[in-house]
Amino acid sequence: MPTTIRPTDAVPRGLLTVRISAMPADTNANGDIFGGWVMARMDQAGGIAGVERAQGRVVTIAVEAMTFIRPVRVGDVLEVYTEVFHVGRTSMKIHVEAWAQRFRTVNREKVTEATFAFVAIDEDGRPRPVPPAAD
Numbered sequence: 001m002p003t004t005i006r007p008t009d010a011v012p013r014g015l016l017t018v019r020i021s022a023m024p025a026d027t028n029a030n031g032d033i034f035g036g037w038v039m040a041r042m043d044q045a046g047g048i049a050g051v052e053r054a055q056g057r058v059v060t061i062a063v064e065a066m067t068f069i070r071p072v073r074v075g076d077v078l079e080v081y082t083e084v085f086h087v088g089r090t091s092m093k094i095h096v097e098a099w100a101q102r103f104r105t106v107n108r109e110k111v112t113e114a115t116f117a118f119v120a121i122d123e124d125g126r127p128r129p130v131p132p133a134a135d
Contacts, residue, residue, distance in 0.1 A: 009110055012097050014083030017045040022076045022100075033072035038111060039063075042096045045080035046116035049094050053084045054120035054130045061091070066114040075103030078111070090127040091119045 018041055026037045043060055050058035072078055079099045086093040097113040122128040 009097075012079070012081040012099050012108075012110070013113075014081040014095060014097065015049075016079060017048050017082045018078075018080040020078050022072050022074055022078055024074050027074060031074070033074070033076070033078075035068050038068070038072055038078065038098055039066065041078055041080050042098055042112075042114065043116065045082050046094045046096045046118065049082035049084055050092055050118040050120075053087065053092060053133075054118070056128070057121045057123075058092070058118040059121055059125075060116060061119050062117040064115040064117075066112055068112050070100065070109050070111050072098075072100045072111055073103065077101040077103075079108070087130050087133070089129055091117060092130060093117050 020041060022033045022037075026033050028034050047058060047060065077100070079101060081097045081099070083095045084092055085095050094116050095113065096116050098111040099108045100111050101108045120128050120130045
């Protein structure tokens, strides 16, 4: 499933996985939050979803196209949503969306989205099978 950026989405897709305030130390020279900071929070959220699904360690192996459609500003609350949508033998694809709840409001806007690929690994760092889904 390729990532298609849909800036007009009214509601996030997936489960709320990470929520964090954007702080002045996270800004670039323009005063907006670094895209890399947003991407790191998305990777963190994808990792949380991956660990839960794989019931153990996972590593990020790829990120499909990511386009930043709106800036995150100081004081905004970044909300990151995840949805595991494909599980292979040792890998998973997780849809990750980042939304900004604007400072001192209830307004939310989609910032970006991407597909992150993770591989389940054992204690020696080698790929291991992802267990069947628990019902």
